[in-house]
Each structure stands twice: as C-alpha cells, then as structure tokens.
Amino acid sequence: MQFIDQADIQVRAGKGGDGMVAFRREKYVPAGGPSGGNGGRGGSVILVATANLQTLLDFRYNHLFKAKDGERGGPNNCTGASGEDLIIEVPCGTVVYDAEAETILGDLVTPGQVLCVAEGGKGGLGNKHFLSNRNRAPEHALPGLPGEEHLLRLELKLLAEVGIIGLPNAGKSTLISVLSAARPKIADYPFTTLVPNLGVVRKPTGDGTVFADIPGLIEGAHAGAGLGHDFLRHIERTRLLLHLVDATGEDPIGAYQTIRQELLAYGRGLADRPQILVLNKIDALDRDAGFLDEIGTQLTDLSGGPVFQISAVAQMGLEPLLQALWLKLEQMDLLEASWKEPLSGVTG
Numbered sequence: 001m002q003f004i005d006q007a008d009i010q011v012r013a014g015k016g017g018d019g020m021v022a023f024r025r026e027k028y029v030p031a032g033g034p035s036g037g038n039g040g041r042g043g044s045v046i047l048v049a050t051a052n053l054q055t056l057l058d059f060r061y062n063h064l065f066k067a068k069d070g071e072r073g074g075p076n077n078c079t080g081a082s083g084e085d086l087i088i089e090v091p092c093g094t095v096v097y098d099a100e101a102e103t104i105l106g107d108l109v110t111p112g113q114v115l116c117v118a119e120g121g122k123g124g125l126g127n128k129h130f131l132s133n134r135n136r137a138p139e140h141a142l143p144g145l146p147g148e149e150h151l152l153r154l155e156l157k158l159l160a161e162v163g164i165i166g167l168p169n170a171g172k173s174t175l176i177s178v179l180s181a182a183r184p185k186i187a188d189y190p191f192t193t194l195v196p197n198l199g200v201v202r203k204p205t206g207d208g209t210v211f212a213d214i215p216g217l218i219e220g221a222h223a224g225a226g227l228g229h230d231f232l233r234h235i236e237r238t239r240l241l242l243h244l245v246d247a248t249g250e251d252p253i254g255a256y257q258t259i260r261q262e263l264l265a266y267g268r269g270l271a272d273r274p275q276i277l278v279l280n281k282i283d284a285l286d287r288d289a290g291f292l293d294e295i296g297t298q299l300t301d302l303s304g305g306p307v308f309q310i311s312a313v314a315q316m317g318l319e320p321l322l323q324a325l326w327l328k329l330e331q332m333d334l335l336e337a338s339w340k341e342p343l344s345g346v347t348g
Helices: 174-180 228-235 252-266 289-303 319-339
Strands: 007-010 045-050 064-065 086-091 094-097 103-108 114-118 147-156 161-167 197-202 208-213 240-246 275-280 308-309
Touching: 007 086, 045 094, 045 103, 064 086, 103 114, 114 147, 114 174, 161 228, 174 197, 174 208, 174 240, 174 252, 174 319, 228 252, 240 252, 240 319, 252 289, 252 308, 275 289, 308 319
Parallel strands: 007 064, 045 086, 161 208, 161 240, 240 275, 275 308
Antiparallel strands: 007 147, 045 114, 094 103, 094 147, 197 208
C-alpha cells in the first residue's frame, strides 16, 4: 500500500432547494391561498476519523467532493427533501487546514470523531411565507442558498507512542523489525526508508504499544532538506523519542548533536519531548571497548540521561532498553493522570 500523508481536496456542500409558488385549488375551498413549500436544506460535507485507514491514498486522485442539493419545495406546504450529507472517512491523526486562510479547522484523533467542513445551504422560502393583509396571493418565493465551498489541506500525523529517530542508516528500520511484526525495507545504504513505518510492540502485560520508524533526518531537515518537514511532522504526536546513534559512524557525538539541533530548530516542543538515547551497532564496532565507553560517557553528559548500548541486528541489549522504555511510559502515564485529577480540599 502506498503511503500518502498529504492531500489537497475541494469540498462543496449542497445547494438549498428553491421555495415553491403554489396555491390551493381544492374543490369547495374558495380562496385557498398560497401553499408553496420551502426548499430542502443542502447536504453538508463531514469528515469522520476511522481506524481502518492508515494513509490518505484515497485522496490522491479524487480531489472534488460534493454533497447532494436539497429538493425544491412542493405544493400543499410540503417541504422539499434535504440533500444527503457526504461522509468522508479519513485516518485517525488527520489535521484539516483551510488551504486559503492557512488556519486549522480541526484535528481528528480518535475513531468516530467528526468534523463538518462545509455546511449545506438553507432552503428557500415558499410563497406561503409572504402572505399578508396587503398581499393575499403572493406569487414569489426565494431560491435556495448555495452551500459552503472550501479548499482543504489534509495532513496525516502518525499516532504512535514511541518515535524512533536518528540519522540515515542508524538502524531504525532494523530495530522496529526486530521488536515488532513490521517489515520495512532494510539495506546498507542511507535513505532506504522513504516513508514512516508503524509496528506494534507487546508489553509484558500483553498490551500493544505503537512504535513509529521515522525516516532518517539530516542536517537542515527543519528547513525541508531531505523531506525534513514530511518526516518531522510525524514526530509531533509521539510521546517518547527513541534516539538511535550509529556507534560505527565517523562522529557519533556529531550525529547526536545534529538531530538535537534539528529538533530545536523545528520547534513545536520536540526538543523537550522525553527521549531515550541508544548507541546501536555495537557488535560491528572494530575499535576497543574503551572507545565505546568514552562515547557513552560523552553522550550521557550531553543528554543528561543514561545511554543504552544495543545491536538491533544481533539482538543484543534489547531487554534492558525495553524495560527502561516501559518504565518511562508508565511514569508518564502516572504524571498525566495526576494532572487530570481534580483538586481536592479546595473551598471556594
């Protein structure tokens, strides 16, 4: 399945039905008066979040979405049928922008969440509404109003608790393939992964945690270099970052600092996101163990936290890493729960 995380669409709500000019012409009912009904309301365009979609592929070739128009009013004061609403399903995590005003209309995160992006037009009034003492036989009605029309930009931001980040070829795809059932493309050259990959990693309790393998960032990613914005956008929703550093690289310290600077430059709180630092590929390190300890000490000083040493390929050091990760998520859950608890013992 092709992964598409951005799409521009045009939505057009239905036009309201026209009001009707009609008069009662029943036998034995002299001067029956006006009886033209109102037009029906036009259908609206509504977005609904669903867990059954993982990409915006459905919007790549279909850009125009139009709801049904309302029906014209009928005789005998009958209101025209309303136009059917157009329901459009989008993946959970879709942010909806007004492409012209550059404003956010909504953020669809949970399954079943709805957002009306175009209201249908009101139906026109029939001639019965224009009856008065001066005009006992009105012969005019109002047309229906046009529905709203908008140009929208849809952006999908993956919903994952843990985001795996790092420079290209740091071993992110290998790690997620070892920890979960995800099978991303893996090769020994940079930029093998061109789209984010999701994988579910099981906790000891049996619950699943979603991991996102974010394609390799490079220097200048915050300004769009190497599709930087496309990649960084998916990190915004992650609760915890797993930062992989290639221990076999020429400059592991520089690699860590490059990603750190990109997170700072991109903003949106990414640099303050809780982070676990990992040295990967320790099995392929040709240098002595003292070099690895030295790099680990420097990274600890820079990050202010522990540095885990693993090999995703050889599956070395994964268990301590996962235990630390589950503990960190549990601590974050407890902290968030304490924020949501109402204050007790406070009198007004």
